[in-house]
Amino acid sequence: MIAMPCVSPDxxxxxxxxxxxxxxxxxxxxxxxxxxxxxxxLFRVRSGLRELMNAGFVEEVEGKFRLxxxxxxxxx
Amino acid sequence: MVEMTVEEEVRLPVLGQKAPDFEAxxxxxxxxxxxxxxxxxxxxxxxxxxxxxxxTEFIAFSEIYDDLKKRNVELLGLSVDSVSSHxxxxxxxxxxxxxxxxxxxxxxxxxxxxxxxxMIHPGQSKTETVRCVFVIDxxxxxxAMLYYPLSTGRNMKEILRLIDALQTTDxxxxxxxxxxxxxxxVVVPPPTTTEQAEERLKQGYECKDWYLCMKKL
Numbered sequence: 001m002i003a004m005p006c007v008s009p010d011x012x013x014x015x016x017x018x019x020x021x022x023x024x025x026x027x028x029x030x031x032x033x034x035x036x037x038x039x040x041x042l043f044r045v046r047s048g049l050r051e052l053m054n055a056g057f058v059e060e061v062e063g064k065f066r067l068x069x070x071x072x073x074x075x076x
Numbered sequence: 077m078v079e080m081t082v083e084e085e086v087r088l089p090v091l092g093q094k095a096p097d098f099e100a101x102x103x104x105x106x107x108x109x110x111x112x113x114x115x116x117x118x119x120x121x122x123x124x125x126x127x128x129x130x131x132t133e134f135i136a137f138s139e140i141y142d143d144l145k146k147r148n149v150e151l152l153g154l155s156v157d158s159v160s161s162h163x164x165x166x167x168x169x170x171x172x173x174x175x176x177x178x179x180x181x182x183x184x185x186x187x188x189x190x191x192x193x194x195m196i197h198p199g200q201s202k203t204e205t206v207r208c209v210f211v212i213d214x215x216x217x218x219x220a221m222l223y224y225p226l227s228t229g230r231n232m233k234e235i236l237r238l239i240d241a242l243q244t245t246d247x248x249x250x251x252x253x254x255x256x257x258x259x260x261x262v263v264v265p266p267p268t269t270t271e272q273a274e275e276r277l278k279q280g281y282e283c284k285d286w287y288l289c290m291k292k293l
Contacts, residue, residue, distance in 0.1 A: 043111040
């Protein structure tokens with residue numbers, strides 16, 4: 001069983017996942033910046049970004065993260 | 077035919093070395109040790125969910141959670157139970173004892189992490205982890221280790237004191253004497269040459285002799 005707090009088994013972002021995605025609206029941020037904006041522990045942000053990236057909602061660019069097309073769609 | 081019994085070797089981590097990395101299923105998702113880099117981490121194991129001493133410890137760890145956060149320390153628990161067992165147990169602790177467990181707990185069913193950190197001591201139990209505490213610094217180095225037997229719950233004040241001592245040592249390049257608490261005098265590192273030893277007594281520290289000098293921070 002793989003526990004994924006940011007992406008639910010049906011492939012949609014959970015509440016925690018949406019919090020991270022919303023922080024990336026119109027922004028390209030590092031995990032530290034996201035942790036600071038969302039008041040989440042850094043380890044949760046790092047693991048959450050990994051899940052969101054594997055599910056295709058965010059993309060990594062040189063250590064920073066931005067919404068993918070899917071991520072933008074889910075926020076609309 | 078001779079039947080041989082081979083005791084499985086318990087491999088212990090070493091102070092000052094990088095903690096072995098892992099990826100593990102937890103109650104807060106799949107976490108890697110590297111997810112904690114940049115913060116201090118207290119990785120601790122308990123023998124089993126739904127057991128009395130462990131329950132008192134989890135409540136006690138939750139009570140110092142805010143104190144740890146103020147020190148830039150995260151908590152990460154571990155036992156060889158399943159994530160469903162962990163979830164059921166922490167829900168029970170919240171329902172029956174009114175304490176929310178705020179930190180993640182590793183479900184180490186295959187004992188992969190437990191073996192890397194030498195958490196299973198067959199003299200205590202062949203199937204459960206003993207009560208270990210690993211203090212890991214922001215660069216993922218193991219800075220302190222505690223191993224308690226199954227029968228003895230850990231002392232949260234000592235864990236906080238240990239972290240305070242390590243962080244004070246790092247910040248001020250000093251050592252801490254027996255029974256030190258924050259605010260107490262600290263030990264000035266001893267001289268390493270005869271010249272330094274002669275000068276030490278003239279440097280204004282509180283000295284019993286050249287090798288035992290204290291100062292207030």
